[in-house]
Amino acid sequence: MKARVHVMLKDGVLDPQGEAVRHALGSLGFEGVQAVRQGKVIELELAATDKAAAEAEVKAMCEKLLANTVIEKYTIEIA
Known part of the structure; x- marks a missing residue:
């Protein structure tokens, strides 16, 4: 089972x-960009076969390591 975590x-x-990045885009002639937020995507290959169990496991990973929940939010996709 695969999981994708988006952290922003x-x-x-x-x-x-x-x-x-916004400033650099402006310097390259892309003047219409008013704001840029940069984040990260983490892809995981899981041994779990149950979607709910996989999501719970990935949530625990995010809370303990993958995201700094004081300043970051995350979303999880399970496929």
């Missing part, structure tokens, strides 16, 4: 890397 900074948390 929470709204209101400054994103200096996203701002650097």
Whole structure:
């Protein structure tokens, strides 16, 4: 079973890397970009065969390691 975790900074948390990308895009002539938020995607291959159990396991991974839940939010996709 595969899982994909999307991790992004929470709204209101400054994103200096996203701002650097926005500035660089403007320098390259893409003037219409008003804001950029940058995050990460983590793909996992799981041995679990039950979707609910897999989702619970990945949620525990996110809470313990994959996301800093103080400043980041995450979503989980199980396939």
